[in-house]
Amino acid sequence: MSSRLTSASPALLRDDLQAxxxxxxxxxxxxxxxxxxxxxxxxLPGGLRPGAAYSVQxxxxxxxxxxxxxxxxxxxxxxxxxxxxxxxxxxxxxxxLDRLVLVPDPGAxxxxxxxxxxxxxxxxxxxxxxxxxxxxxxxxxxxxxERSSVLIVLGPWPQSEAVLQxxxxxxxxxxxxxxxxxxxxxxxxxxxxxxxxxxxVDLADSGPVDLSSHRIGA
Amino acid sequence: xxxxxxxxxxxxxxxxxxxWPLVAARLADALPPDVPAAVIGQGVIAACSAEARAEGVVxxxxxREAQTRCTGLVVCAVDPVxxxxxxxxxxxxxxxxxxxxxxxxxxxxxIRARGAARYYGSEEAAAGAVLESADRLGVEARVGIxxxxxxxxxxxxxxxxxxxxxxxxxxxxxxFLSPFPVEVLGQxxxxxxxxxxxxxxxxxxxxxxxxxxxxxxxxAGITAHALASGQDPRRVIPRTPPRKLDxxxxxxxxxxxxDQLAFQLRATADTFVAGLQTEGLVCTELKVLITDEAGSRxxxxxxxxxxxxxxxxxxxxxxxxxxxxxxxxxxxxxNREMANSGMNDGGTTGAGLSSPVAGVEFVPVRVDxxxxxxxxxxxxxxxxxxxxxxxxxQSMLGHEAVVVPAISGGRLLAxxxxxxxxxxxxxxxxxxxxxxxxxxxxxxxQPATVFASLIPVLLLDANKEKVRTDHRxxxxxxxxxxxxxxxxxxxxxxxxxxxxxxLRQRWWDADHRLEADRFQLVDGNGEGWxxxxxxxxxxxxxxxD
Numbered sequence: 001m002s003s004r005l006t007s008a009s010p011a012l013l014r015d016d017l018q019a020x021x022x023x024x025x026x027x028x029x030x031x032x033x034x035x036x037x038x039x040x041x042x043x044l045p046g047g048l049r050p051g052a053a054y055s056v057q058x059x060x061x062x063x064x065x066x067x068x069x070x071x072x073x074x075x076x077x078x079x080x081x082x083x084x085x086x087x088x089x090x091x092x093x094x095x096x097l098d099r100l101v102l103v104p105d106p107g108a109x110x111x112x113x114x115x116x117x118x119x120x121x122x123x124x125x126x127x128x129x130x131x132x133x134x135x136x137x138x139x140x141x142x143x144x145x146e147r148s149s150v151l152i153v154l155g156p157w158p159q160s161e162a163v164l165q166x167x168x169x170x171x172x173x174x175x176x177x178x179x180x181x182x183x184x185x186x187x188x189x190x191x192x193x194x195x196x197x198x199x200x201v202d203l204a205d206s207g208p209v210d211l212s213s214h215r216i217g218a
Numbered sequence: 219x220x221x222x223x224x225x226x227x228x229x230x231x232x233x234x235x236x237x238w239p240l241v242a243a244r245l246a247d248a249l250p251p252d253v254p255a256a257v258i259g260q261g262v263i264a265a266c267s268a269e270a271r272a273e274g275v276v277x278x279x280x281x282r283e284a285q286t287r288c289t290g291l292v293v294c295a296v297d298p299v300x301x302x303x304x305x306x307x308x309x310x311x312x313x314x315x316x317x318x319x320x321x322x323x324x325x326x327x328x329i330r331a332r333g334a335a336r337y338y339g340s341e342e343a344a345a346g347a348v349l350e351s352a353d354r355l356g357v358e359a360r361v362g363i364x365x366x367x368x369x370x371x372x373x374x375x376x377x378x379x380x381x382x383x384x385x386x387x388x389x390x391x392x393x394f395l396s397p398f399p400v401e402v403l404g405q406x407x408x409x410x411x412x413x414x415x416x417x418x419x420x421x422x423x424x425x426x427x428x429x430x431x432x433x434x435x436x437x438a439g440i441t442a443h444a445l446a447s448g449q450d451p452r453r454v455i456p457r458t459p460p461r462k463l464d465x466x467x468x469x470x471x472x473x474x475x476x477d478q479l480a481f482q483l484r485a486t487a488d489t490f491v492a493g494l495q496t497e498g499l500v501c502t503e504l505k506v507l508i509t510d511e512a513g514s515r516x517x518x519x520x521x522x523x524x525x526x527x528x529x530x531x532x533x534x535x536x537x538x539x540x541x542x543x544x545x546x547x548x549x550x551x552x553n554r555e556m557a558n559s560g561m562n563d564g565g566t567t568g569a570g571l572s573s574p575v576a577g578v579e580f581v582p583v584r585v586d587x588x589x590x591x592x593x594x595x596x597x598x599x600x601x602x603x604x605x606x607x608x609x610x611x612q613s614m615l616g617h618e619a620v621v622v623p624a625i626s627g628g629r630l631l632a633x634x635x636x637x638x639x640x641x642x643x644x645x646x647x648x649x650x651x652x653x654x655x656x657x658x659x660x661x662x663x664q665p666a667t668v669f670a671s672l673i674p675v676l677l678l679d680a681n682k683e684k685v686r687t688d689h690r691x692x693x694x695x696x697x698x699x700x701x702x703x704x705x706x707x708x709x710x711x712x713x714x715x716x717x718x719x720x721l722r723q724r725w726w727d728a729d730h731r732l733e734a735d736r737f738q739l740v741d742g743n744g745e746g747w748x749x750x751x752x753x754x755x756x757x758x759x760x761x762x763d
Contacts, residue, residue: 060666060763076604086760087623087635088664101608102621102637104670113611120607169744169763174714177696180661181738181746181762203663 034123034150036069037093039201043190044162048123051145055157058166059186061089061203063125063154068093070123070150071100078117081106081127082154111136118149128155163191170200229331229341229388230454232370233312233348234360235305238325239296240265241357242304248294256284259296301325310459311355315347318456328367330454345383358382365391366450372398391448396421403442408435420446461497464581465490472511472574476539479575480532487531490580495588500525503584506538512573519583523605523641530609535578537617608640617641627651629658629721629732631668631748631760658721660736665748665760672757676701677737677749678709687735687751691720700741702758711742718751 033047041047048054048070056063060082067090071077076099079085083104091097101121106113110129117124118140137158144151153160166188173182187200235241239257240249249255254270256263263284266275273288285291301324309327313319316334321327334344345361352359360382362373369391373384386394398420400409417423424446431443444451467486473479494501502525507517520534612620618639626636626648634652638644677685679695686694699709717737724730736759737749746762 058763060761061663064666083670084667085623086631086664086666086668087625088631088668089666090623091625092662092664097623097625100623101640102623103611103615103619104621104637105615105619107615109614113614116607116611116614120604169740169746171714171740171744171746171762174716174738174740174746176714177693177716179714179716181663182661184663184746184762 034070034075035073037065039203040065040069043164043188043199043201044192048150049161050148050150052161053141053144053151053153053157053159055153055155055160055163056166057155057163059169059188060084060086060154061093061184062164062166062186062188062201063152064090064093064095065203066152067123067125068095071095075099075122076101076120078103078121078124079126080114080117080124081110082125111140114151115140115143118144118151119147121149123150123152125152125154128153128157132158134158162193163189165189165191228453229335229363229365230367230370230450231316231329231331231334231341231345231348231361231363232322232367232374233327233329233352234362234371234374235308235325235352235357236360237265237267238305239301240267242301242324243294243297245304245357246300248297248300249292253292254288254290255292255294257296258293264296298324308352308355308357311351312348313459315351316344318454320454320456322367322371326371328370328454330456331363341385342383345385349382362386364394365389365448366445367452367454368445368450369395369448372402392421392424395446395448396424400446403445405438405442408439408442411435424448463490463493463497463499463585464579465493466577466579468577469575472576474574476536479539479578480536483532483535483578484528486578487528487580490531490582491526491528494582494585498588499582499585500588501582501584502526502586503582504531504534505581505583506531506534507577507579507581508535508538508575509577509579510573511576514573521642525586531580533609533613534617536613539575540616541618612640624648625652627654627656629656629723630750631660631665632670632672635668658719658736660738660748663762665746665762667761667763669758669760672750672759674704675747675749675756675758676704676706676709677712677739677751677756678706682706684756685751687718691718691735693718697737697739700739700747702741702745702747713740713742713744715739717749721750 033049035047036044048066054066056066067077067079072094077095078101080103082102085102085104087097090100101117103113103117110126111132114124114126140151141159151157166186168187170185170187171181171183172185173179183202185200185202187198189196189198240255243249243257244251244255249257252269254267254273254275256266256270256275258264258281261281263275263277263279263281265277266284270284270288270291275284275288275291279287281293305321305324309319309321312327316329318333319327319329329348331341331344334347335341338344338347341363345363348361349359358379360374360377362370362375362377362384364370364373364386365388369386372395373386377384396419399418400412400420400423402420403409412418412423417426423443426443428440428443432440435442441451465486467483469479469482473482491501501522503519503521504526505517505519507515509515516538518538520538522530526534608620620640621637622640624636624638624644626634628634636644636648676699677697678699678701679685680698681695682699683695685697688694697712697715699706700712701709715737716739718735719737721732721734721736723732725733733753735751737751739747739749741747747758748760748762750757750759
């Protein structure tokens, strides 16, 4: 980072200036993004960007998998408005339960509770509110950017960085009267920064694994 | 053991509260007044009321025998903590009249008589003051004054209800004690030996030469000999009144709004925390006792991951009041308060009090040295911040609204999910319970959505009949149609399925009995479900999504 030494090379000088501009514009670029599980890194190449909101539609497992990356890396996570959140599945994805906080029923005060959680927790997974005014969403977005935390909304969200829409599930292991669920594959459509593409993800990949061998970004 | 002999005997005043365990049980509402009642310890009567005594119940009688003699006998178990707790106010009122009280045991205490006698003019007047203070509290007391604590106790015990005071003149204690049997010494082994030696009374024991008693009975014998001679080697050692750490606030008239209450309590909470701090302590577990004007009490113990500050204490009172069942009369006032302070406009925690609050008491249940809770030089960093943030949400939504999850034991998935409010400790043994084998557990991966309460669904066979199992757990017909909303008209085709996987537990226990079969299934829309069939109905336990 020592600019004086590297200022000789024009390319490095340009990078340095760009970083400074980013710093002045906000915290973009200067902050390290939060890691995601290897199975999802194809969908979100840069990881989860601090200060952004993501929208996951149609799959709790996918939301858990998104939460698992930062949680495995030592971040505190919060879950709001999802009383049906399966703890054992979360632990299976590698979410650290001792760094997980649930607010099962935020009641009518959805936005203040999410904002208060985002103030102190790195990643917040929340149910979609029944109705949210664009101004309110923008205010929450500003708060997220200020605190550099990530919001994952299970449902539609007006100003999301990426939308992960699950269109179908593929199951393996179950037959007609025998077997059991062993593998889950999601077919989804990812809309990331204006471009949209289809992909399929095998979540069993990131299932119960040895955490030490799967440390991301460490 | 050296025997301390005093030339001029120290006069002792002993106050005895007859049948104290019973009186304490009645004061604590464990026993009803005015009926034959008794306190039971180890299967025998430890104390009984006058009504029971009139029917032939005596101390030391077996419970069954006592119930035969007095069929209407109401009993409760002996509780030393209750005895001591109920004795405390009596002791405080006694200390107001005559300081320097030594508690021999709950229900029996000794005072050095000299100071009190000089203050009140005579020993009789001092005893009268003691009796009056007990009378004010409505408990019966007897007083004996003698040259030694032992003699004074025996004097107090030999009084009657009509003349509750006995003063033995200086030097007459030995004569007074001489007709008492040797059992009153309270040493059953020695008493039995003395009786076998033909020494039946304290007088004849006291007449033995000291050197012979020492040679034959040793140190314990020499103490007993001194007691019998009216020379108790024990001194009256006055207790130091305990430091008062708990705080109480009374409201007259009672307050019915939480904001008023919180405002009024702020000063009390400050005093409470400051009082602990001057002792070098912090409170990590707090008991809040709330009494309302109708006389009902609400007490609850609150834990804290760090230690209580004054605003934490006030918060706990608020949460305790809000967790009570709502009342129509006050609900509105409290909702308004919530809205005023900008905390919650949804009214999800707008519970009310059943009656205005008359008093609040803070009792420190667990304290810790303040040195263990010092702040680090640069603060405690992220965790501190998280705690503050989450506490703020708790003050918005209530204590139970912010929870930390843990995996617990159980067969149903919802049972295995344990949620503990932020700041409370996980119940002990949760991890041990979770690590047990739990046969019938679903193989991984676990479902991501576990319904907090089961959802009624329908699983139909090809004839659109409910799918059932026979009495041996086999399936009668394979499933064909699945209705996630429980409405047969909106059905989906079953694509793949597996089951039944039987779940049977505790058939002998009506509360925890479980007899069900599990099924996994994928419906026509590609959704994965975990279903449960009890004796009659189909339920969705979880969804794989």
